[in-house]
Amino acid sequence: MMNRKMFLTLLATPLMLLAVPAQAALHVFACEPEWGALAQELGGSLVDVTVATNALQDPHQIQAKPSLIARARGADLVVCTGSELEIGWLPVLLQQSGNAKVQTGQPGNFAAADFVRKLEVPSALDRSQGDVHAGGNPHIQTDPRNIALVAAALGARLQQVDAAHAAQYAKAQADFAARWQQAIARWSAQAAPLKDVPVVSQHKAFVYLYDWLGLKEVAVLEPKPGVEPSASHLQGVLATLKGTPARMVLYAAYQDARPSEWLSKNAGIASVKIPFTVGGTEAAKDLFGLFDDTVARLLAAGATR
Numbered sequence: 001m002m003n004r005k006m007f008l009t010l011l012a013t014p015l016m017l018l019a020v021p022a023q024a025a026l027h028v029f030a031c032e033p034e035w036g037a038l039a040q041e042l043g044g045s046l047v048d049v050t051v052a053t054n055a056l057q058d059p060h061q062i063q064a065k066p067s068l069i070a071r072a073r074g075a076d077l078v079v080c081t082g083s084e085l086e087i088g089w090l091p092v093l094l095q096q097s098g099n100a101k102v103q104t105g106q107p108g109n110f111a112a113a114d115f116v117r118k119l120e121v122p123s124a125l126d127r128s129q130g131d132v133h134a135g136g137n138p139h140i141q142t143d144p145r146n147i148a149l150v151a152a153a154l155g156a157r158l159q160q161v162d163a164a165h166a167a168q169y170a171k172a173q174a175d176f177a178a179r180w181q182q183a184i185a186r187w188s189a190q191a192a193p194l195k196d197v198p199v200v201s202q203h204k205a206f207v208y209l210y211d212w213l214g215l216k217e218v219a220v221l222e223p224k225p226g227v228e229p230s231a232s233h234l235q236g237v238l239a240t241l242k243g244t245p246a247r248m249v250l251y252a253a254y255q256d257a258r259p260s261e262w263l264s265k266n267a268g269i270a271s272v273k274i275p276f277t278v279g280g281t282e283a284a285k286d287l288f289g290l291f292d293d294t295v296a297r298l299l300a301a302g303a304t305r
């Protein structure tokens with residue numbers, strides 16, 4: 001178990017890393033840690049990044065607190081996931097901020113999910129099916145190829161909203177893209193033994209990760225997205241695994257580990273905490289660490305050879 005001091009250190013780490021003062025900086029308000037980290041990679045000392053949430057908070061469920069509204073009021077650029085991930089809090093936050101620059105449709109409003117191919121786009125929207133998102137599954141950051149696409153778009157957006165420094169943003173973007181492509185090649189090679197490994201997800205949070213690595217989702221612990229696993233649903237999953245075995249069960253760092261731990265114990269499979277975003281685990285200190293650690297944890301739990 002993590003003690004309280006470690007927990008607080010983990011919480012504070014991304015904020016401290018991102019709170020580097022800059023001269024006449026562009027104020028970036030990021031909804032989630034992965035986009036804060038990406039803005040910092042691409043903006044360096046030209047940007048001053050505020051991150052609205054930390055890795056141990058559920059990004060679907062955030063309060064539009066006055067302190068966050070004040071941060072959005074001073075922002076030049078808001079960088080969020082979109083695809084309705086923040087539908088419960090971001091529209092209120094932006095409206096309350098009174099900041100015309102960062103409203104939807106303005107150059108100061110950037111939604112990462114607009115720049116990737118979405119998975120699980122529902123053909124018909126039925127809210128009775130739980131926390132289903134009309135634009136498709138919003139958890140795009142679990143595939144590093146998506147991060148590359150978002151980085152290209154965000155780099156272009158930084159050049160647009162802060163044209164005076166366009167050349168510096170372009171250089172940082174090219175540098176990041178080169179390092180990131182090398183890293184993707186490394187992670188993909190390392191993760192090759194995970195192809196076709198059957199897994200269970202606690203929440204439908206990893207479809208992009210599975211799409212990248214070829215993992216096969218055979219069951220989900222939440223009966224519907226965003227609905228806590230019930231005892232009867234857990235028993236049902238356990239029964240499913242008798243006919244369709246899985247190697248491991250995955251949950252995100254922000255989630256209650258108990259449903260995954262219950263399945264782990266009862267089905268005799270590994271339970272794997274996925275950092276899910278920057279700061280989710282001690283090793284996920286930046287975007288590179290996020291995928292280093294994700295791949296390492298999956299390999300430790302269930303490579304085929």
Ligand SMILES: [Zn+2]
Nearest residue numbers: 060204205225
């Ligand atoms: Zn979700």
